[in-house]
Amino acid sequence: MDDLTSEFIAESQEGLDRMERCLTELEVRPDDGALVGEIFRAVHTIKGTTGFLGFDRLEKLAHTGEHLLGSLRDGKLAVTSELISGLLSLLDGLRAILVLIEETGGEGTRAEDEDSALIAELTALNGHAPLSVDAVDGVDEPNTVGMPHQEVEKANSRAAVAPAASAMGSADKTLRIDVDVLNRMMNLVGELVLTRNQMLQSNMEAANFPELARRLDSVTADLRETVMQARMQPVGNLFGKFPRLVRDLARTCGRDVRIEFSGQETGLDKSLLEAIKDPLTHAVRNAVDHGIEAPHVRVLAGKPAEGCVRLRAFHQSGSVVIEVADDGAGIGIERVLAKAVERNLVTAEHAAEMSEREALQLIFLPGFSTAAAVTNVSGRGVGMDVVRANVEKVGGSVEIESKMGVGTTLRMRVPLTLAIVPALVVRSGGQSFALPQTALVELVYVPRREAEKAVEKIGAAALYRLRERLLPIVWLDRLLGLGTQYTDEAHGFYLAVLEAEGCRYGLVVDDLLAPEEIVVKPLSSVLREIGLFSGATVLGNGALALILDIGATAARAGVKPMEEVAEGVALVEAKTEQAEDVSFMVFEERAKERTALPLDVVERIESVPLTQIEYAGGRALLQYRGELLPLCDDGNLLIEMEDREQEESLVTVLICAHAGTGGRHRIGMVVRRVLDVSPGRMLEEYASASGMELALVKEKLTMVHRQFGAKAAATWKEVA
Amino acid sequence: MKFSDRDEGDAAGALDEMQEESDAVSLCSLFAGSESFGIDTRKIREVLGKRELQRVPMAPAYIGGVVPYRGEVLTAVNFRALLDMEDNSAVSCVLVLEDDEGAERFGLAVDEVGGVVTVNRRMLEENPCTLEARGKWLFDGAYKMQTGLMVQLDPKRLRPSRLAETGLFKQCVTGATDASTDRR
Incomplete structure (x- = not known):
């Protein structure tokens, strides 16, 4: 295939993708003239180029389509569901020919490569007699006049094949890059070569070597970022095909479904985008077929007849999250468990003691499907396990949330990029x-x-x-x-x-x-x-x-x-907050007495050899990380230990942040041993004059150093 | 390994002294323990020489570890383990093999790699019928050399995935003892 043809195919496919999006939008907003114009242009461009390249079959079909769209643009036709279906069949027809050209180089001349039925259908929609008699050969007259339902079905089934085939085609092997990005990349590669040259000329001992290494580092980082940027594609590209899919599916399943998007601009590595395409499609199919109920059921449940599938993409802590949420019936845990037991995936005893969350995860097991009836669309027991396997293959994860009667949310978490x-x-x-x-x-x-x-x-x-x-x-x-x-x-x-x-x-x-x-x-x-x-x-x-x-x-x-x-802990935390409790570090300073400090003033607990403690002017001091810490020794521990003359003995020192008059500085507190950390309650009424307060920690009387206690309480209240 | 029929076929070898060019095969000789083996040089992509393998915990015993090779991480098969020889702690010699389809590249860790020898394809002796199942899987006949027999290996059959499929080899033996001997 020559360059001209392949370029034509890539362009046409883009045009058709655009047309597909516009068509589904057109159904929602039938009066939007701009949309019709867009669709018309896409088909017109194809027609123009095909004539030039000599693809007669494609030209003929495109011409019929253009004719129909022309009438629509001029307001001679109204937008109906039938018309949209007809145009979608046209789209599929054009796509199928494009795929054929891409694969074989020719547009096909075999018997099945005949578009006369489609052309007749489109002409019928245009309200005219078929263009020529031989064009309707082999097509029943009543069918062409009315809406040939089977025809649409056939077209739809063809639609299922065509995109899949084109997925393997040029659209996925080629990528459009901003020329600026490409230029930047080239510049960086140039820079990389220059740095390499300099490195080769200098040696390890050279004075500028560290600088060169740094430069190499920054160039590499820049280059990597640029290449990644080039590979990033908005998720919207992937979402684009879903309106059509949902529309077709909803018709087949007899549902009334609307699709909503958000976060289309979220970027994702192209290879990842490819990798999640199938799982996402599957998830959307599931949402429509299993999730959303039939309109009359919805009305009975007090919900609007039209169901809604929401696709949402956003960044979260270094990964991209893609959510498929429906407002359908939700997943019944009992049904899931019953099915799992029936299929021998778990034992009945095991099922009985499963949490809701665990039970929901069962649907990811191979061979699991709760669909009551096996439909054309889903319910054949292959599905969610494949979804999970595919997402996990690229280092992502899948989770599912569901509430009976409210809906189901499937969340796929994928890394931004695979490579680094x-x-x-x-x-x-x-x-x-x-x-x-x-x-x-x-x-x-x-x-x-x-x-x-x-x-x-x-x-x-x-x-x-x-x-x-x-x-x-x-x-x-x-x-x-x-x-x-x-x-x-x-x-x-x-x-x-x-x-x-x-x-x-x-x-x-x-x-x-x-x-x-x-x-x-x-x-x-x-x-x-x-x-x-x-x-x-x-x-x-x-x-x-x-x-x-x-x-x-x-x-x-x-x-x-x-x-x-986790819930239990949250509960405990909530309780502590209510009782206005503070966490205390409890230690022994004087023998038999429990003393405490609010936990948040204690920065570190250090074990210091006794020999490291120095004295100046009768005060004990400790050199600690370039800072001179006054030591507070209320229990006269230092003297006691000095007396015992144990040179190698260690002193436990609490390094505390002390909010004194001269701002914040640290002091060290010498303690016998650290006992515990636990929440406690200040006993305000027992405030004594000795710089200490009493508190109940674990129902035991404990003294609290006041300056810290007061300070901590103040800051704590601020936080609260 | 017992080659009970080592003297058979001598006469056949003497018969066609004149060998056709097309029948000549060059084999790269390699050694494991005291035995020598040969692999068609066309199937060897590169001989990496002595390399330290990064062990993979919980891997089947016949996996020696992984080794970096041109931006890829290659899985290396420990040939000694396949032959049920005990692991020697010395650094082993790694060859990079590639099968015809180029589907899966992998490493083969052996004790030593020798030189290249040229043999006549028609001189290949079949595997003896007394060979046990594993040997039958691994070996692809033998050539009679002056120094003894050189057993031919087929890289296709040494592929890690194929080895796993056959189930002939111990699946998961990388226990504490196995790994610790390697690291003393």
Whole structure:
């Protein structure tokens, strides 16, 4: 195929895409002359060019269409549902020929490549007799005059084939790029070459080498960003085909459905756009066929007869979320469970104790469909599992929410791009692993001497108390069957708090290496089957690291989504707020007395060797991070310890932010031992003169240092 | 490996001294333990030499690990593991293989790679019937060399995905012991 033809095909397909959008809009706004003009132009352009290129069949069809559209434009015809259907068949006809030309180079001369029926139909719509007698050969006369229903059905079924075929065509292999972006890319490549030349000429020791390395870094970053930008496509391109799809589907299923969009301008990598096309189509089909009820059912339920499918795209924390929401009947949990048991996907006992959320996830299992009747459109038991598999293949996730009688929302979360993700590189069992930053919530370092105490156990399950919430912890090296390495005595372990698919857990790793932007490389199928790694990457030092699939790791370790737990905590938090409680750090200063500080004034707890504490003018001082901290020693601990002459003994010092008259500065508070952190209540009526106040912490009498207490209360109230 | 019929076919080899050009095949010799093997050089894309493999936890035992190769991450098959030999901790030699369709590139980790030898295709001896199932899968006959037999390997059958399909090889043995020996 020559360049001219392929260019013509690409252009025509764009024109037809535009026409498709306009047509569905035209049905909603029949009086919009601009839309008719747009459609007319698309068909006219095709007709003009085909004549020039010598595609007679295409020209003939386009000519008939143009003729019809001309009448419409001149106001001789009114926009009816039949007319729109006819024009859509025209669109499909044109598309089918274009596909044929693209595949074979010719427009086809075989018997089935005959458009006379379609031409006759269009002519009939135009209110004239067929153009010529032979054009209607083989078509029943009554059918051409009335609306030939089968004809439309046939056209519709053809429509299902045509876009699928064209999907493989030039439209997806080519990409239109802004010339500016291309120029910028070229400039950057030039810059890259220049930097390389300079690097080759200088050597590692050269004075300007660090500068060159920096420049290389910035050029690479710019180039990457530009290339990504070029690959970004608005999601609207994908949404564009749905009005037609929904329209056709709604007719087949006897529904009344409107489609709404928002966030069409959200950019997404082209390859990702391709990857989610099928899952999204499936989700929309599901929404129309399964979700939205028949009009009379809707009216009975007190809803407008016309159902609504909303497509929404937006950015959320480094990924793009695409939602398909319908206002239909929702998914019945009982039906889902009954079906799952019937299909032997779960056991009856297991089903009985499932939470609502878990039950909903069952629809993603292979071989699951709740459609009462198998229809042409959906309900053959293949579907949601494919949707999930396709989305997960590109590193995304799918979740579903549903309320009986209110509707269902399917949410697909896909990364902005496949190629590069920010990640934290960790070491465990002597190997490097990359954890995607998107799943990383926080990092906790557990020092060696606290390691024993920090890990608590219920049966065999290990837990870590993170701000009074129990977090299940998973040892990465044990999970992967790696040999545990002996770490340094002084070295504790790191807890990476991860969250994926509603699961929150702590992953124990030996060491943290640098956070890096890693380039994701796919793994071979054998390694993908392990299910724990989503890819591999080459690190800055040239070594390979496997990228851990956070969700799959959670599943392997048996971590369950903890919706109920989260709710419980929220409840506790709400309760504390109501009682106007403050969190206190409780410690022992003087023997047998419990003393406390509001938790938010304590910045750190340090263990300092006694020898590091210095004295000046009778006051104890500590050099702490280049700052001189006055030490507050109410319990006379320092003297006590000095007396015992234990040189190597450690003093526990609380580093507190002290809001004194001269602004904010820190002091250190020497304590015997730290006891607990828990919420408590100030007892205002017992305010004493000694700079201390009383409070009830865990129903035990505790003294609170006043200046902190007052200050904290004030700030706390501000926050509240 | 027992080649009970190693003396068979000597006479046949002596018969056609005059070999046709088209029958000549060049094999790259490689070694695992004390045995020598050969792979058609046309199917070898590159010999990477000694490389340290990045182990993949939970992978089937016959997967030696992954190795970076020209912007790709190649899965390397541990040939010693396929032969049920114990893993030697030394760094192994990695070859990059590609089958005819070029569908899947993968690495093969062996003890050592030797030189290229040219043999006559017609001199190939069939696998002995006494060979166990795994051997039958892996080996593609043998050539009689002066130093002993050189067993021919077919890269198509060494492909990680094919190995997984056959189910002849242990699926998931990368336990704690296996991995720790490697890392001492």
